[in-house]
Amino acid sequence: QVQLVESGGGLVQAGGSLRLSCAASGSISLNAMGWYRQAPGKQRELVAAISAGRYTTYADSVKGRFLISRDNAKRTVYLEMNSLKPEDTAVYYCTQYYSSHYSDSGVDHWGQGTQVTVSS
DSSP states (O other): OOOEEEEOOEEEETTOOEEEEEEESSOOTTSOEEEEEEOTTSOOEEEEEEOTTOOEEEOTTTTTTEEEEEETTTTEEEEEEOSOOGGGOEEEEEEEESSSSTTTSOEEEEOOOEEEEEEO
8 A cells, every 4th residue: 555755864963953754655635644753762652743634733742843744746744843852862653544634543554764863
């Protein structure tokens, strides 16, 4: 089925910015999309999600610093990460939901994950 390919991860200094991209092999226009992350010793958590209608939600820890967006024509989802903190260090996963809204269903597909490391 659909494949999600992530890029843009890397090592950045605290206070810096990073832009993650997620390219899908198929159409994403009808599906909610999101980003999850998992830090060492912690459970995987939702970072941000965007519905097919561009309704968004963010984790409290990243609200005001991160921005999720989508370009359906390019079949790509982005995560702009600003004012990065060491606690943002994690593997970030791109996700596609079953339905058009992230509140209505679970995740259908997962990307391979990309490492984001924020140094202090």
